[in-house]
Amino acid sequence: xxxxxxxxxxxxxxxxxxxxxxxxxxxxxxxxxxxxxxxxxxxxxxxxxxxxxxxxxxxxxxxxxxxxxxxxxxxxxxxxxxxxxxxxxxxxxxxxxxxxxxxxxxxxxxxxxxxxxxxxxxxxxxxxxxxxxxxxxxxxxxxxxxxxxxxxxxxxxxxxxxxxxxxxxxxxxxxxxxxxxxxxxxxx
Amino acid sequence: xxxxxxxxxxxxxxxxxxxxxxxxxxxxxxxxxxxxxxxxxxxxxxxxxxxxxxxxxxxxxxxxxxxxxxxxxxxxxxxxxxxxxx
Numbered sequence: 001x002x003x004x005x006x007x008x009x010x011x012x013x014x015x016x017x018x019x020x021x022x023x024x025x026x027x028x029x030x031x032x033x034x035x036x037x038x039x040x041x042x043x044x045x046x047x048x049x050x051x052x053x054x055x056x057x058x059x060x061x062x063x064x065x066x067x068x069x070x071x072x073x074x075x076x077x078x079x080x081x082x083x084x085x086x087x088x089x090x091x092x093x094x095x096x097x098x099x100x101x102x103x104x105x106x107x108x109x110x111x112x113x114x115x116x117x118x119x120x121x122x123x124x125x126x127x128x129x130x131x132x133x134x135x136x137x138x139x140x141x142x143x144x145x146x147x148x149x150x151x152x153x154x155x156x157x158x159x160x161x162x163x164x165x166x167x168x169x170x171x172x173x174x175x176x177x178x179x180x181x182x183x184x185x186x187x188x
Numbered sequence: 189x190x191x192x193x194x195x196x197x198x199x200x201x202x203x204x205x206x207x208x209x210x211x212x213x214x215x216x217x218x219x220x221x222x223x224x225x226x227x228x229x230x231x232x233x234x235x236x237x238x239x240x241x242x243x244x245x246x247x248x249x250x251x252x253x254x255x256x257x258x259x260x261x262x263x264x265x266x267x268x269x270x271x272x273x274x
Binding site: 005009012013016017020021024025030033034037038041042045046048090091100101102103108111115116119120123134137138139140144159162163166167169170173174 | 199200203207210211213233234235237238239240241242243245246247248249250252253254256258259261263266267269270271272
């Protein structure tokens with residue numbers, strides 16, 4: 001049975017905002033995000049006849065979008081943190097000797113330009129597959145299963161990558177707060 | 189769970205409990221265990237609150253992007269390029 005093209009268009013229209021936000025955070029700017037979105041729609045239209053319904057249409061679309069993102073990222077020169085370094089975060093989190101709770105620090109209460117830059121820079125340093133897992137799970141609210149299916153990895157792999165990404169971003173934020181306080185103390 | 193019982197948990201168990209609590213994916217028994225863990229273990233409490241804050245900040249950053257105009261598809265153009273016709 002021929003699948004109506006309108007069905008695909010409907011799904012693309014429904015998912016485009018979410019897809020655009022993920023693409024923006026993956027490539028760092030709105031122009032590239034828009035190009036990824038258009039490329040995803042074009043690839044989906046071209047391959048619609050081959051879609052067999054093994055996955056949900058939206059999952060299939062996110063798989064196309066993430067592959068489009070990854071292939072673009074490979075062409076760009078970046079300096080991401082190494083995946084092997086992120087594995088450090090699998091050690092005992094209760095073993096840290098100095099507990100610091102900076103969650104109520106005034107520096108984290110409002111997103112100003114400095115904090116915004118820091119958040120963007122930190123997430124930009126994550127390897128692609130860690131960044132997209134964090135964005136899909138924690139920022140956009142996809143389930144572990146949806147994320148795993150869209151990225152063609154296992155649910156346990158999603159969990160491991162999510163934990164490491166969270167820990168990396170948390171540590172980067174902690175360093176930012178420490179260094180900001182250090183600067184304030186020096187100047188104050 | 190008594191205060192020192194968290195020491196009997198393995199590293200994987202602590203990570204799974206803290207992340208499970210963040211994701212609200214724990215059964216009620218496991219949730220109770222996780223809540224006790226962060227109550228009695230300051231390192232785990234610190235880990236939980238700061239991870240929660242980190243996620244919260246990135247969600248706030250997302251809502252800034254949400255205010256950006258929604259992207260548009262030119263369906264006629266896309267259909268033409270894809271060879272799907274009208």
